[in-house]
Amino acid sequence: MNMKLKKIKQIRQVLAFVILGVGIFGLMGTAMAQETVKFKESESSFYSDLFDQNIYNEGVNQLDLGRWGRKLFKKELPSKNVNVFDEVPDSGFFTNRQGREKLSLEALEKGYQENAGPDLSKPLQVIAAEQRGIYPRFWVRDARGDEYLLEFDPQGNMELVTGAEIIASRFYYALGYTVPQFTILPIKPEQFLVAPGATTWEDTGFKKKLSQKRFEEYLMILPQNEEGLYRASACKIMKGDYHGIFSFESRRKDDPADLVNHRDRREIRALGIFASWINHYDLRESDTLDISIEENGQVVMKHYLADFIGAFGSTQEGPKDPMLGYEYEVDYGETSKSILALGFREKPWQKKWRLAGEKIQGAPAVGYFTNELFDPARYKTQFPYEAFRLVTRADGFWAAKLLMSFSDEGIRAMVKAGRYRDAKNAEVITKTLIERRDIIARYWFSRANPLDGFSFSGGKLSFKDLAVEYGMASKEGTVYHLEVMSEGKKEKIAQLETKELDFDIRSEWIPANGEVRILLRVARASAKTLSPAVTILLNATGVQGIRHED
Amino acid sequence: MIARAKKLFCFLCLGLFVFALIGYGEEKKADLYAPVYTKPLSAEPLKGVFSRVLEFPFKLIKWPMDQGIIFTENHRLDKKTKWIYEQALKQGIKPLFGFADVSAIPYYGAELNLLTIARQKEKYPDFFATTTILHCPSVFFNVGSEIGAQKIHGTGFHAKGLFNYDRQEKEPFYGIGPHTSMGDSTSYRMETTQVGARAGYEFSPTIDLVAGFDYKKVNIFNRAHDGKGDIRTIFSGQNIPGIGGDDLLNYSLTLGRDTRDSKDDATCGSYQKFLFQFTDGVNGSPARFFKYQIDMAKYFRLASPRRVLVARLFAEHNEKIDHGNIPFYEMAKLGGAGTNVRDSEALRSFVYNRFYGESALLLNLEYRYTVMEYKEFKVKTAIFSDTGEVFGKIHQFRLKDLRESYGIGLYISYARNTLLNFSVAHGNEGTYFYIKNKLAF
Numbered sequence: 001m002n003m004k005l006k007k008i009k010q011i012r013q014v015l016a017f018v019i020l021g022v023g024i025f026g027l028m029g030t031a032m033a034q035e036t037v038k039f040k041e042s043e044s045s046f047y048s049d050l051f052d053q054n055i056y057n058e059g060v061n062q063l064d065l066g067r068w069g070r071k072l073f074k075k076e077l078p079s080k081n082v083n084v085f086d087e088v089p090d091s092g093f094f095t096n097r098q099g100r101e102k103l104s105l106e107a108l109e110k111g112y113q114e115n116a117g118p119d120l121s122k123p124l125q126v127i128a129a130e131q132r133g134i135y136p137r138f139w140v141r142d143a144r145g146d147e148y149l150l151e152f153d154p155q156g157n158m159e160l161v162t163g164a165e166i167i168a169s170r171f172y173y174a175l176g177y178t179v180p181q182f183t184i185l186p187i188k189p190e191q192f193l194v195a196p197g198a199t200t201w202e203d204t205g206f207k208k209k210l211s212q213k214r215f216e217e218y219l220m221i222l223p224q225n226e227e228g229l230y231r232a233s234a235c236k237i238m239k240g241d242y243h244g245i246f247s248f249e250s251r252r253k254d255d256p257a258d259l260v261n262h263r264d265r266r267e268i269r270a271l272g273i274f275a276s277w278i279n280h281y282d283l284r285e286s287d288t289l290d291i292s293i294e295e296n297g298q299v300v301m302k303h304y305l306a307d308f309i310g311a312f313g314s315t316q317e318g319p320k321d322p323m324l325g326y327e328y329e330v331d332y333g334e335t336s337k338s339i340l341a342l343g344f345r346e347k348p349w350q351k352k353w354r355l356a357g358e359k360i361q362g363a364p365a366v367g368y369f370t371n372e373l374f375d376p377a378r379y380k381t382q383f384p385y386e387a388f389r390l391v392t393r394a395d396g397f398w399a400a401k402l403l404m405s406f407s408d409e410g411i412r413a414m415v416k417a418g419r420y421r422d423a424k425n426a427e428v429i430t431k432t433l434i435e436r437r438d439i440i441a442r443y444w445f446s447r448a449n450p451l452d453g454f455s456f457s458g459g460k461l462s463f464k465d466l467a468v469e470y471g472m473a474s475k476e477g478t479v480y481h482l483e484v485m486s487e488g489k490k491e492k493i494a495q496l497e498t499k500e501l502d503f504d505i506r507s508e509w510i511p512a513n514g515e516v517r518i519l520l521r522v523a524r525a526s527a528k529t530l531s532p533a534v535t536i537l538l539n540a541t542g543v544q545g546i547r548h549e550d
Numbered sequence: 551m552i553a554r555a556k557k558l559f560c561f562l563c564l565g566l567f568v569f570a571l572i573g574y575g576e577e578k579k580a581d582l583y584a585p586v587y588t589k590p591l592s593a594e595p596l597k598g599v600f601s602r603v604l605e606f607p608f609k610l611i612k613w614p615m616d617q618g619i620i621f622t623e624n625h626r627l628d629k630k631t632k633w634i635y636e637q638a639l640k641q642g643i644k645p646l647f648g649f650a651d652v653s654a655i656p657y658y659g660a661e662l663n664l665l666t667i668a669r670q671k672e673k674y675p676d677f678f679a680t681t682t683i684l685h686c687p688s689v690f691f692n693v694g695s696e697i698g699a700q701k702i703h704g705t706g707f708h709a710k711g712l713f714n715y716d717r718q719e720k721e722p723f724y725g726i727g728p729h730t731s732m733g734d735s736t737s738y739r740m741e742t743t744q745v746g747a748r749a750g751y752e753f754s755p756t757i758d759l760v761a762g763f764d765y766k767k768v769n770i771f772n773r774a775h776d777g778k779g780d781i782r783t784i785f786s787g788q789n790i791p792g793i794g795g796d797d798l799l800n801y802s803l804t805l806g807r808d809t810r811d812s813k814d815d816a817t818c819g820s821y822q823k824f825l826f827q828f829t830d831g832v833n834g835s836p837a838r839f840f841k842y843q844i845d846m847a848k849y850f851r852l853a854s855p856r857r858v859l860v861a862r863l864f865a866e867h868n869e870k871i872d873h874g875n876i877p878f879y880e881m882a883k884l885g886g887a888g889t890n891v892r893d894s895e896a897l898r899s900f901v902y903n904r905f906y907g908e909s910a911l912l913l914n915l916e917y918r919y920t921v922m923e924y925k926e927f928k929v930k931t932a933i934f935s936d937t938g939e940v941f942g943k944i945h946q947f948r949l950k951d952l953r954e955s956y957g958i959g960l961y962i963s964y965a966r967n968t969l970l971n972f973s974v975a976h977g978n979e980g981t982y983f984y985i986k987n988k989l990a991f
Contacts, residue, residue: 330922339921
């Protein structure tokens with residue numbers, strides 16, 4: 001008996017130890033888990049981006065059997081971060097702003113703002129500088145202790161670079177991307193003060209102490225307006241821990257919230273479409289930023305787009321070169337075509353340039369930004385990111401829908417943020433953007449199924465035809481085809497056609513505790529075939545799921 | 551009072567009912583942007599297993615490449631290199647790089663502008679004094695100097711004195727005439743020391759007439775190489791003039807006209823060069839001959855500067871006089887890429903120095919077209935045909951002896967300076983690949 005009691009006692013002791021051990025381990029684990037959100041630095045540079053995208057990926061992508069399989073069997077790779085309603089939920093990459101609710105004109109013009117820009121109550125302390133080509137840029141600290149990166153316009157093109165950067169930041173922000181604060185900063189030379197210990201990267205490649213004399217030499221290169229003011233775009237240096245760039249290809253494995261490869265994120269794929277809208281040819285990984293911040297007691301990663309001086313008609317050195325937007329930095333396809341055509345093939349940009357008399361027709365503040373021979377299907381950013389190539393019809397539709405949510409006035413409001421002295425320049429950019437928005441949307445609405453805004457009430461499934469709503473397709477001759485499939489898409493229950501934007505859904509089609517699958521297609525009088533399908537999942541309470549065909 | 555209380559109560563009830571209805575309606579409206587997925591998000595690899603295995607060896611290269619590139623960019627090594635190059639130029643030192651014609655071995659060296667180095671260039675802007683040193687391991691070593699003046703007294707007159715020492719380690723030789731064989735391959739080592747003077751008048755920026763005088767000492771060293779025999783053994787039954795070396799005096803007159811828009815990347819214009827030279831052997835050398843040489847090319851734009859057709863004619867004739875001879879190394883030579891001035895002319899599907907002859911005729915046709923351009927960076931493709939032959943006397947020219955080359959090239963240039971020239975040419979002696987940093991013409 002004693003032995004038995006002793007054994008029970010021993011077992012109890014062991015159990016107590018095990019429980020204690022598990023408890024301690026658990027506690028340690030929790031503590032460790034809180035500490036393990038340590039993000040690695042993900043470095044990139046212009047040339048490494050060039051090597052990775054233009055040389056390495058272009059080569060090894062040919063070894064991707066899945067890619068060949070998709071090409072061969074014409075299969076698309078759907079985006080993996082879309083929710084049941086075919087939308088992109090908010091994340092560190094993207095926040096539904098204009099998509100969720102149309103922003104006011106004031107909000108569109110304002111963009112992302114933490115404050116009104118650098119505080120000029122005291123001179124800005126120049127803490128660092130860098131000379132790129134001949135033009136400098138400065139890192140400054142204001143009276144509040146906030147830091148900013150100031151970029152300037154090139155000589156002869158006042159407002160070109162600064163305007164492009166400010167406006168593009170408004171567009172990306174309104175679309176839903178994370179951007180730093182950008183403000184226009186008119187500033188006098190005496191409002192700068194070189195901080196002790198300030199350094200500069202000279203164009204010689206050497207880092208030197210930034211002297212007042214050298215700083216003044218830099219200023220002499222920069223254009224001033226009639227009032228003697230310099231014009232800068234001030235990018236606020238965001239608070240948080242910097243972890244380099246984010247890839248357009250793979251996910252950040254050290255971020256538990258980053259589960260989907262970026263290549264398969266719809267908002268990353270759609271960046272190529274948005275870049276084509278605002279002519280942001282040098283949208284590239286090396287111009288992104290990953291910053292971790294503490295939000296609601298948790299460390300979260302925010303993925304920023306950060307450099308927009310290559311948007312609209314601008315580049316850092318002046319107006320855009322004619323080929324930008326039409327060819328990759330190294331474009332094997334275009335080059336091969338030209339080789340095979342023995343030089344007698346005129347590339348679209350060459351034709352456009354020839355038709356323009358080989359002169360930039362736009363004002364110096366606008367640069368080279370026109371819609372002649374603009375083809376949304378062929379727009380190319382500087383590097384061939386696979387994510388932009390993988391855009392499916394569903395992704396394209398999502399992007400086009402978002403584009404069309406910006407009214408003409410909304411676009412005008414965002415362009416207004418560029419603070420152009422001549423209103424004509426703002427109007428030229430606005431007009432080009434409005435036209436380009438429509439060109440892009442028309443392209444995607446014609447390729448994808450343009451039906452949206454599904455609702456189910458009173459036994460009626462109603463929807464919107466965005467192509468008709470935006471005047472890109474005629475209602476005349478448009479017929480909507482509906483197929484009702486039983487649960488699991490096993491058999492067709494019914495097939496209907498209508499010219500109206502709603503269908504009566506019979507209650508017997510909807511199973512008592514299940515969903516019915518409805519496939520909707522559009523037939524236009526001008527098109528020979530039906531559009532791709534959009535699948536609606538319905539139950540008695542309403543729409544449970546939407547999926548546009550990829 | 552009760553009635554009022556009842557009314558108030560009714561209003562309250564109605565209000566609550568409406569509020570409840572609104573609330574109910576709001577609850578029913580689904581959040582289209584909610585993170586509700588068909589299946590939970592999960593981390594997936596970008597590629598399949600087999601594709602990843604295929605990619606793996608390349609990944610091993612990618613990482614160090616990326617790190618190297620990022621290090622270069624972070625430390626601005628590219629800019630530093632450019633700055634060092636520009637500083638060297640400012641100080642009067644011009645680094646020279648290229649590829650030897652005899653093989654793809656790179657050469658390196660420098661041109662020293664002595665007046666700039668001595669800080670005297672500003673004082674004497676029309677004078678120049680340069681020294682050039684070039685070395686290509688196991689191929690050649692060259693050192694030369696020039697001193698002279700341009701635009702003497704503001705006129706078109708110019709004059710210079712020159713010295714040059716050149717040592718060629720492995721000059722190929724296959725015999726003389728159009729019917730030689732690749733099988734008779736051998737080579738010789740040649741050492742040339744040259745002292746001379748030039749004087750001329752520049753009629754306009756495009757036309758120049760130059761008279762020259764040189765003393766040239768040539769030593770030939772025969773040797774066996776690469777398992778092949780000595781030049782004297784291979785060609786034992788043949789008379790190869792100049793095989794023992796010579797002391798030569800050259801008197802020359804050159805008329806040049808050049809209207810090209812760029813010397814290295816011309817898209818229009820033309821050039822013509824006419825050379826007449828008398829060479830006299832001294833110190834027992836039997837060499838005595840006239841040299842006539844024409845080199846001309848026209849660059850036709852085909853409706854665009856992006857498409858250029860180049861037609862080039864090269865002709866040389868060496869005429870023995872007074873029973874003298876023409877040393878074989880002074881003869882016309884064909885074969886190779888033709889990118890080095892002193893070497894054999896461009897007949898690209900044949901090896902460098904493939905043909906030696908008293909006379910030579912060569913026609914190059916090349917169509918160049920731009921296939922990519924970005925700012926000042928250009929990539930051009932070229933399709934070319936070279937047709938030529940060497941022969942003895944002019945009446946010995948035979949159409950059937952013409953040798954032909956066909957090929958393609960890819961030329962990469964920046965700011966109209968050729969950075970790389972990849973060419974491949976095919977002919978009846980095989981296919982040859984070239985990597986150069988110059989164009990033939």
